[in-house]
Amino acid sequence: MSKLETMDEAAGRVVDGSTVAIGGLLMNGAPMEFCRALARRGAKDLTVVAIVAGPSVDWLVAGGCVRRAIIGLVSMEGFGLAPHFRRAAERGEIDVEEWSEHTIICGLQAAAARLPFMPTKAGLGTDMPGLHPERTEVVEHPRGTYLACGPIRPDVAVVHVHEADVNGNCRVLPKLVWMDSELVKAADTVVATTERVVPERTFRAAPERTTYPGFTVDAVVEAPLGAYPTSLFPWHGYDGAFVTEYLAACRDPETFAPFWRDRVMDPEDGPALVDANGGAATLLRIRSAGGTA
Amino acid sequence: MSKLETMDEAAGRVVDGSTVAIGGLLMNGAPMEFCRALARRGAKDLTVVAIVAGPSVDWLVAGGCVRRAIIGLVSMEGFGLAPHFRRAAERGEIDVEEWSEHTIICGLQAAAARLPFMPTKAGLGTDMPGLHPERTEVVEHPRGTYLACGPIRPDVAVVHVHEADVNGNCRVLPKLVWMDSELVKAADTVVATTERVVPERTFRAAPERTTYPGFTVDAVVEAPLGAYPTSLFPWHGYDGAFVTEYLAACRDPETFAPFWRDRVMDPEDGPALVDANGGAATLLRIRSAGGTA
Amino acid sequence: MSGDYGIDELMVAALAREMPNDTRAFNGAASFMPVCAFMLARETHAPDLVWVASSIAVDPSPPRIPESTLSDALWDGASMLHSSAFDFWWYAQNGRLNSFCFRGAQIDAHGNVNNTVIGPYATPKVRLPGGGGMADLSCQVPRVYLWSTTHTPRVFVETLDFRSGMGWGDGPGHRERLGLEGGPRLVVTNLCVMDFPPETRRMRLRSVHPGVTVDDVRAATGFEVQVDGDVPTTPEPTREEVEIIRRIDPTDMRKRELAGG
């Protein structure tokens, strides 16, 4: 009855053409190993749901996995725009369905609660609702105007956590989930990649620190350094030096191809990826909080 | 700038005729000292919002404070019906506006988010929405039927916590708030009664354990044993023996008057109330979890 | 075994046997029999059953059932403590939790429940506690189990004074029209076990407890109970089941729910 799976097995749960929600926020806490596994498998025609994303969505687009992106924001934070996401959008290679942070959350909650919509005042007066009027409708009510956000129901959601057990119990430190818990609520299948697998008794010893109960998680994948190059506070910051090099390499297909192969795709797991990007010195550089690159 | 107030000052924030939300759940975690303070001041014509209540609402009714009760449920759990609440409802002395747990939460959230309503599937098909059709409307939507729960916006909410500081930061152990956090979101004024006032540094030393941030709390009242005779897990259980005696006393006005005076109203604070109901032996009896009376 | 068990144990065992291994259940206040049934099922045929005690504590192993099913003494050994009921509520809506048990002062043939008033709402003869969470979860949770220790015509009525909780509503199709998944599966009383066949969604006698006749049930029920052919006898609890129940609940909290108990 163990929920442990290999990364490839878990990535195989994402069927071509389906909707996958990716956790994390900008340069922080994203399930990057899972994104690499999807790209490595050649996943295709995915609709990606990402509330506020960065390298995760950029890698999935670079890997040719994405047909449509339901997003609030995608960027490399202070480092610049997300180059593959940007280029694919500008060339019309992907459809970008822009919502916003709170409206995506409302859509996920509508799905979780099996409701036709969740209301919010977010987005009123902006051009965003007009991008998908069938799913986000401005409604005048005698007690006030609201935006009705229709359901966003991912087939699979993937989040990265600090600790998990074979039953699917997950712990995020210090319970900082950014907005991942909204994905966990809404998706039909939930995959947690975890820095380490711990015994069940770890959870029973401090049950108030459990973040996701086992019955909400369908698969657990051990993936140490699985958020790299994004951060996993409080254990490590993001790798700003890597991001700078990545952005430089993205300027030219000739420099990008070897970078993508050697520095992103080929390394077989998180430790190998870090080794391909500086090894122990990199870990040392990012280990202090804040990823002071 | 300290938010510390005396119990009487804080109770004075509840104006006659206003709406006050009372925390806790059945026999657990209710701000009983605050309820006594309201009754002692002779508060009048209150609309009480209580999601799932017991002795708290019964004492407010017994004290003549209540005109209207917006409730999901009021009872003494396994001990029986809440006698004053029941009698006042049957005699038409109070209006009982019955909602349910989740629909009250939806109403509170609508108020917190300044929305005309929050939708839910709860209550569909029952007689409850028909009790207040102006506030809970069944709506057919192309994607499904929902109950629109209009805003419930308390003037004051009162919750009891384990620890608070002068800035209003509050900690509930082990972050078990039952449904109190919904009251805190929705009310214009929030009063926290607390077992003990602790230094600000207590919160800064373990910030992930803070339950309500200071900027959400307007007044803090030190009230040790402030939930008695309801429980305050994990520090003490409820006092079942007291409840049994209370229910027996309520059967007859002649026995009730002295009980209400000596065993409920006259003791000036929580410790005095416990002393009037068995003192140290009572504390010993209820100190183990579960209130094994 | 014969005779060496109480009606409480028979009811708990009957309820537990209906909980499949994929049951993910939670309990509210004053729910001793359901809590006994969850723990019994978990120890016997349903090892993967998930039970969230008090809607707070996931998968606990309390040494014994305390005097309240909301007590923290029920939470020993849990793998998670939820901080708020609202957080947990998402799992009741999205199907991750799928089972809930409740009872009421009145129950009608479609499994709708009244726990609000006896008499007219505005001028009640008896003001009951109110619908509470049952009013919500009867709509939101697909697998509902009803239990009653007082199978009498005053409880099992033709017409409710108030519909606090939604069963099969007005009959077949009503829940579907409202978009409500599932519905009541079973009623376990002190006399019998009943279910709700799809064609009528009215209570049908599935078994009578040892020593109870079909006519006893009819006489104790305020509406026409559907009876299809021969009605079997509810299996007695096994010795193992009785032993487990008594170990789980050595102070007989479950018996508090029996009339006059």
Added chain:
Amino acid sequence: MSGDYGIDELMVAALAREMPNDTRAFNGAASFMPVCAFMLARETHAPDLVWVASSIAVDPSPPRIPESTLSDALWDGASMLHSSAFDFWWYAQNGRLNSFCFRGAQIDAHGNVNNTVIGPYATPKVRLPGGGGMADLSCQVPRVYLWSTTHTPRVFVETLDFRSGMGWGDGPGHRERLGLEGGPRLVVTNLCVMDFPPETRRMRLRSVHPGVTVDDVRAATGFEVQVDGDVPTTPEPTREEVEIIRRIDPTDMRKRELAGG
């Protein structure tokens, strides 16, 4: 003082001075100047100002501003860490938090902001990051402060390519009709400070920075800036203000926001 400060310090000081003592603010990504301003205001005229770093950490005292305004290095000494942004969002909606700062690739005269696309949405010349939380909070938070380090006609435009964030909308009354409280209060740029008078809700020049003329602002703005009478000069930051800013942000993160900086 004169000359011994940078435009970054002038902007931070101008922003900070507009934050009253009842400010309860929070910051998102890439918000170095607002974070400097919150910390400066808290150390000077607004000791009770509440600042929630990264929308996660309440009232922290970081030793210095790190390289990201979402970094946990910003959370040192906080009195609370929120577990999720959604929990915190209630406080942005109920008025307990009341202030937020943002900028954008394009800003129009009513303080509406575009951070989504340059060019048509379906076939953009530049696909920008997207509205993110600004799209929400511009509607939900009553006190909005805009800042821009690139006051040029390409940023301050007559017509947005896309309205990602709501300012005063189409002008007076628009937010009120939608039930949105407050609105943008102020714009602090590298050239000037502007506000939005109630009669027009269009940008009005409130002060020009030392060395900048009204005509400079007009030339740098793609729409007609309202000018009422004599326009004063933005006060320079005091020596104390500059010292505090440099102590708070010794590695000059705030200067990353300057064009070419």
